[in-house]
Amino acid sequence: MRIVRQSDRGPADQRATVSGQAWFEPVLPATDGTTIANVTFAPGARTYWHSHEGGQILQIVSGRGLICSDGSDPEEIRAGDVVWVPAGERHWHGATRDSPMTHLAISLGTTQWAEEVV
Incomplete structure (x- = not known):
């Protein structure tokens, strides 16, 4: 068992793997190949x-x-939706042009980043 206290998670940060502004707030640091972030x-x-x-x-x-x-x-995805992306499926996700969006992301295993979406 592992308890992760809020004070152990660190602040939200921005990533170089996003076009525009996005903030990643860790919920669970990488544990057994799983990461969880808002x-x-x-x-x-x-x-x-x-x-x-x-x-x-x-x-x-x-x-x-x-x-x-x-x-x-x-x-389009909206509040209340849940999306499953299978292993190895190349994809992107983000907000619409007229609305911010927040999601809880549970990523299993290594993430392979590629090019910016054009």
Whole structure:
């Protein structure tokens, strides 16, 4: 068992793997290949293309966003939605142009970051 106190998590930070402004607030530091973070995207901000070794679960907490798998059209996601992204599926996600979005991201295994979405 491991208890992670709020004071042990550290402050939210910005990442170089996002177009626009986004803040990553760790909920659980990397543990047994799993990371959990609250991520807030400013309107129009989104991740770069990426995939996860073991998949990813996104629980949309507030706002509206978009998610897109490589080769597909972006789909709108909103507060209350939960998304499962299978292992190795290349995708991106972020806020719509007119709304911020916050999601809880549970990432399984290593994340492979790629290029910015154009």
